[in-house]
Amino acid sequence: MILTIAVAILILMMMVFAVYSVETKDLLYAVVGTMAVSLIVSILFYVLQAPDVAMAEAAIGAGISTAVFVIAIKKTERYEHD
Amino acid sequence: MIKKSIALILIAILFVAIFFTLANDLPFGDNRTTTGVSDKYIYHGVNDTGASNLVTAIVVNYRGFDTLGEVTVLFVAATGVGAVLYNMGRPAGKKRKKTEASLIVRTGSRILFPMMLLFGAYIFVHGHLTPGGGFQGGAVIATAFLFKYVSDTRYHIDHNKFTATESVVGMTFALVGIMGLLLTGYFLFNFLPNGSPGELLSAGIIPIIYVAIGIKVGAELTGILDNMMEVEQ
Amino acid sequence: MNFYTVLEYIGMFLVFVGALFLFLGALGIFRLPDVYNRLQAGTKATTLGAFGAIIGIGLMRPEWLPKAILIAVFILMTNPISSHALARASYRRGIKLWDRSVVDRYGPYLREKEEKEGKR
Amino acid sequence: MIYYMAAAFLIAIGIYALMLKKNMIKMVIGLSLMDSGVNLLLISLGYINGGTAPILLNGVKPQEVVDPLPQALVLTNVVIGVSVTALALSVIIRVYKHYKTLNSDKVRDMKW
Known part of the structure; x- marks a missing residue:
């Protein structure tokens, strides 16, 4: 029961981060939001008894993917213009 | 504005369709009703392959050919990044950034870099016993190299050595498959004894292939990061 | 009450202290x-919170203690x-x-260093 | 059930970003969110109530483990996802170098 409530809170946080990372104008903040979504998804994988995938998602989705995005933003521009 | 509202309505319909189709047809957490291929993997996996981690058994042994294809896709993607960013790099030997990292970060990176490499190696060597494996260990190794890049502005990987490592490791994977073809008649067939499940030296060819995959994934992800970092602004 | 039970209670206490410090850290943010x-x-x-939690779990399960350390x-x-x-x-x-900070030691050092590099 | 909702939400918001955003890096972010959603969907399809992780050590019985096949497929997908993201972003860097903009509407010369 406690686990279900914790998972519900995590999923709510994940939705907020996803909406924020799509809607914000600052791309660096958007990338950090994506990283947060990835980390929460990795926790959900662990709760769903998939430790292999949780490790892969935490190391690749939240680590290397974020680094790749940040490098690309550094080489281009940071703010989204309309 | 009209475009946006139409898109929002379409997306809401999509969300409802996905969610209710799933909730009706495939109830969450239902007990296994289909006697599909998963049952064979679950009930015979340990006896067939000797690996107690069933995900490893599927990735490397049952579906080893898929994994060979996947490593090829990764290689093609790394090559593609290098090809797209070709002649945008800066000459070697120069600093990448103006400000250098501080003494604490440089000293810490010198201490922590071997530890991170060791942790990555631990993950992929124990891939058939504990959670983890070649892909995760390779990602950890790439993170270690990223840390080195961030902390030391003059650090460059030696491209020749990296390419050589990658080629040797990829050839190891293919050679193990061809040896299986020669000895037993099937590509990537397990020709080594299974041993007793739960020990480090067990599970036949799985540790060899997973070490190869780990080093290859680490080298390729490092190559991608290197190619993207060397581009001038 | 044998040795392992005592270890388990010490571990529980450490986990509690760690959770308290983690909560204080979140509150501080x-x-x-x-x-x-x-x-x-x-x-x-x-750092202290995570340290306490990890060592506490290592004491509760003594076979995990080396990894926890x-x-x-x-x-x-x-x-x-x-x-x-x-x-x-x-x-x-x-x-x-x-705006109510008391001391800033890094700023003067940084400005001095920039001046020195600018002269050169 | 709540996992299905999360996965469907991530897929929907990824498609939203792909459809409506003009910034190319935002599109890749949407693609990455969709990737996470599909992975979550596949993993939650393989879950059974009260199951344990598919590692048959320490007396875990084969009857009580969750389905390992989606996990193996998702493990593949995670690694492929990051390499596809890196490839897309390097193409974007190249396009930015040429056109000095990230807006996909302004990249007009991209035809035969």
Whole structure:
């Protein structure tokens, strides 16, 4: 029961981060939001008894993917213009 | 504005369709009703392959050919990044950034870099016993190299050595498959004894292939990061 | 009451202390005024909290103790380095201190260094 | 059930970003969110109530483990996802170098 409530809170946080990372104008903040979504998804994988995938998602989705995005933003521009 | 509202309505319909189709047809957490291929993997996996981690058994042994294809896709993607960013790099030997990292970060990176490499190696060597494996260990190794890049502005990987490592490791994977073809008649067939499940030296060819995959994934992800970092602004 | 039970109670106490410090760190991130103070709360308190929780779990399951000690040492080494790098990067980026801050030792040093490099 | 909702939400918001955003890096972010959603969907399809992780050590019985096949497929997908993201972003860097903009509407010369 406690686990279900914790998972519900995590999923709510994940939705907020996803909406924020799509809607914000600052791309660096958007990338950090994506990283947060990835980390929460990795926790959900662990709760769903998939430790292999949780490790892969935490190391690749939240680590290397974020680094790749940040490098690309550094080489281009940071703010989204309309 | 009209475009946006139409898109929002379409997306809401999509969300409802996905969610209710799933909730009706495939109830969450239902007990296994289909006697599909998963049952064979679950009930015979340990006896067939000797690996107690069933995900490893599927990735490397049952579906080893898929994994060979996947490593090829990764290689093609790394090559593609290098090809797209070709002649945008800066000459070697120069600093990448103006400000250098501080003494604490440089000293810490010198201490922590071997530890991170060791942790990555631990993950992929124990891939058939504990959670983890070649892909995760390779990602950890790439993170270690990223840390080195961030902390030391003059650090460059030696491209020749990296390419050589990658080629040797990829050839190891293919050679193990061809040896299986020669000895037993099937590509990537397990020709080594299974041993007793739960020990480090067990599970036949799985540790060899997973070490190869780990080093290859680490080298390729490092190559991608290197190619993207060397581009001038 | 044998030895392992005592170890388990000590472990529970350590986990409780760790959770308390983690909570205080989270509270500090909400309550403190600027980046540098928040980093202080988010690193010092969190390092001690994670340390307590991990060692406590290692004491509750004695067969995991070596791994727990390794993880704790790793956290003890990485966490201060990352917080130092964050603080330095945000200072060089030009993020202001809180207007009621008392002392700023890094600013004069940085300006002196820039002048020296500019002369050269 | 709540996992299905999370997965469907991530897929929907990824498609939203792909459809409506003009910034190319935002599109890749949407693609990455969709990737996470599909992975979560596949993993939650393989879950059974009260199951344990598919590692048959320490007396875990084969009857009580969760389905390992989606986990193996998702493990593949995670690694492929990051390499596809890196490839897309390097193409974007190249396009930015040429056109000095990230807005996909302004990249007009991209035809035969």
